[in-house]
Amino acid sequence: MKLSLNWLSELIDISDLSVEQIVSKMVKCGFEVEAIDKLSDATNLVVGKVIECKDHPDSDHLHITKTDIGCEVLDIVCGAPNCRQGLKVIVAKVGAKLPGGEIKASTIRGQSSNGMLCSLKELGIDESLIPDDSTSINGIEELDDSFNVGETDILNKLGYEDTILDVSIYANRPDCLSMYSMAQEMGAILDKEVKLPDYEFQSNIGNKGNFKLESKSKNCPHFLAKVINDVTIKESPEWMKRHLRANGVKCINNLVDISNYVMLETGQPLHFYDLRSIPNKEITVRDDYEGPYVALDGIEYKIEKGDLIITSDNKPIGIAGIMGGDNTKILDDTKSIVIEAALFDHAQIRNTSNRLGLQTESAARFSKGLEPMSQHKAMDRAVHLLLELADAKTIEETVEYGKADYHPYEISETLTHLNSLIGKNYTMQEATDVIRRLGFQYRVEGDTFTSIIPSHRSTDLKISVDIDEEIIRLTDFDDLKSTLPLMPQTVGKLTNIQNIRRSIRNELSQLGFYDTVNYTLVSKKYIDETILNDNEAVELISPLSDARRYLRTSLMNSLLENLAYNLDHNNNNINLFEISKIYDSNGEQERLGILMQGSIVEHKLKHINIKTDFYVIKGIIMSLLSKLGFSSQRINILENNIDTTHFHPYQSAILMMDNQLLAIFGKLHPSFVKSLKLDDVYYGEVLLDVLANSKPSKIKAPVLNKYPSVSRDISLLLKEDIKVAEIIKTIKKVGSHLVSNVEAFDIYQGEHIEDGYKSISLNIVYEDPNKTLTSDDVNEIHDKILNELISTFNATQR
């Protein structure tokens, strides 16, 4: 909302306040002022008269002038085509500050120049506020005879001296998109009397006519139309033009200007039609029209069902609430008009306006909602101004579809409730003083004060806390004390999954991984190359771009993107992880992605470089699980038979916990990473929901064995495809409680070993919790294990 202080000063006496004081009070009362603008910031201007003008000898367009500014005559070089002798002009003197810079005495192609003859544009005035017929469009501004040489009050006289506050209006105060409501608000904020013009019931005039009005849409419940058969088109008065300009509205003629002015004043958008374009004297609002339509701006819009359209004789004549039609607009020779003041549903107007990309002042106001008496107020004011400024005659009676009336209602609040909600001690005097400043009528009965809500505040004041907010808003609130809620004591704690996330982040960041956060929205490529997800991806209805069209279905591609980015920036040895939700047609899941590339330990001087491999990422995941309380007994590492597109078929695995799939990890498939211009990447993705739903083992103190352990080695020759885990499992099974640890310490294939076979050496530690094992005891169990291994795996002892 643009608030012109000149306009405001006509309604409230603000002569005792500086702009800063006004702004600071507004901010305190809940109106943020985004910008404080002047229509023009130009300084050091004076009216001059060109007393001599000749062509510059060395230029085809420059003029050398002698310009009289009253106290002296200046030599000024000017490039404007309309510069000529006898012209009254705006002179920016040496030292003047213009948007283009400060004016300095200079020499232009050998001719001295001590100032500048200006156009309105050069004074910083927005082009949209300069009349189309102004000489400033193509040259310097030509002043009329009302200006005297030497005069300095130029901007004010031209109507360009004003301070405009750009006020941001919250969604609950659409009424403040009108000057009159804003003035009442300012009256309350500044505690000043507000003088609003009285024009109520001005439209209750006219003879019976035969204009017909109907709405065939529930989204247009109220419509006022009024025919005025005789109006005179002319220029608007200066005061109106000033107010329009200050609001950034271009002045056209009195009719168009009045419709815009009434909208600014009352917040109700109006539309004036040329009656000649509605020959059958009938208007119907419809929402079932489909097809193209050319609006006032000359652009063709595609109208769909649901859009509110003003029609006459079944043909569209305007896009309701957004923009009038080219075929019905006010022309220079318009003689008779129809005034439209209607209520269109805010949500529908917003939809249509957004879809058509057509944001107008009118659409903005309808979209935010109007107060109930808005149409009547605007019609009254429009008629009032047409009578005064357009010689309106032969007026017909207002035609009304639907009904709008307003019965002021009451909101009661008690001082006790107010103070108990706020935690402050307002007196009745303080509370009701706010109601008085708001201009509401009120009464007090004991502890209760009752406010009577006028129509313009009925959109946001509904219940007692709304009144409480007004009181807080309009009183000094900085002295509110700070307390803490008095409540039963509770234990605050994290949930299981929240604890899991924290443990993972602690553990992985200590192991050298960086915690990352990536975007949920990704491109099609990301969801096409997904892992551990067969469900359909979720797509946005209207994405900002194709790069952010889908919700990611796994974390892998985001981490690969991070990797590529880091490698591009010469960051090496990248270990990353992310904990995040992923999404698909089945809903959301939480996952952990772990990515490793490069070395885990590197010391160049010492020639040490340990590269990440399958066993490193396996170790990371196993240590993480053990940290979270899931022992290796519950875990099974199996060959990856579910995704060999993204993973190396022989260097990847799936991890089952309690027979449920928990993770996939390993080396990424060389052809997949090659397509991303990467190589040797290790990746794992863990299903955190599975983890969160599994019970970690309880912490139990280990019982230390008092008796010594005995260590024995075993060397076997067996088929190469037999997995070490199977051998260990067999040893533990046979050895039962006597085997406390088994570890493979050598695996060998090559010379002296037959093809297809491997030699494996294991160390077994024997222990009995109840006694010292004798040599015989150990021999017995060791032989039993050996025999079992030989028969099960068809192995031979070496």
Next chain:
Amino acid sequence: MLDLENIKNEALNAIKNADSKLLEELRIEYLSKKGKVQSLMAQMKDLSSEEKPKFGQLVNDLKSAISDAIDKKKQELESAQLNLKLESEKIDITLDSYNLKHGSMHPLTLVQKELEDIFIGMGYNVAEGPELESDLYNFTKANTPEGHPARDMQDTFYVDPTHLLRSQTTAIQMRVLENEANNLPIKVICPGKVYRRDDDDATHSHQFMQCEGLVIGENITVADLKGTLELMIRELFSQNASIRFRPSYFPFTEPSFEVDMTCHICHGKGCSTCKGTGWIEILGSGMVHPNVLEMAGIDSKKYTGFAFGAGIERIAMLKYGISDIRDLYTNDIRFLDGFKR
């Protein structure tokens, strides 16, 4: 007697200059069973019974004097040898160390953790909810019915006519209210990701994080809200910080406030961070709207409550001096490395 003295001097002199090999030879020469000291005992038989013990004592003294001297010399020699060895092991201590890798927690994680810990300390729980949310919880139950102009304030990403990527963690609050309506009071914070239709630039991100808080109980006041937020800001930024309320509008609170805190850079004097005002806008808050309570089935006559919400990115940017929000989503390890500790 003279013999004894001579042997002693002779031995001690020899020991003084011996190396370790000679020292062993000296030990044999003097102290072995057939060594010079032991052989003195042979003289015993020629002595009178009064002199015998005295002589014996002298021989023993001689023995321990030589033995001590040998031990001492041995230690000396060993320690000299060790020193030589240590010296030969001298290294350049200025060479690069092993780079023991430490990763880091993301700044957004750090801020979220800090917020969680502050509020857990006050007995709050941490609530969560789905990011792919129904507009019922994201808007309708938050007193923002369809067509409400405030839905415009947050242009959103819908995936079907009624579901969207949540635009505010208020959606979590609405779920908590519904679930806990019969289990009052409520004290929770709700951190999480949210999404809005913004083009990404230095200060906007289509995805960001919020942390909202919700307290419902009897006699909860605006002053309680102020006290709670003041405590939070002081823990997060500076124990000297204060806050002020500015009236604002959110559909789900009434009255509503924007909350400013004392600028943590200039401590209120005015600087470029706070645009000279001494204050920084840090969060939004208010008293839970009676409509919201009633929609959740809570008696708004009996219970009141407050809610607040802050942007985690905003806090991180202020706290750590981050000037471009996109840095939080690029995951450049040079950036992440700064959050090691």
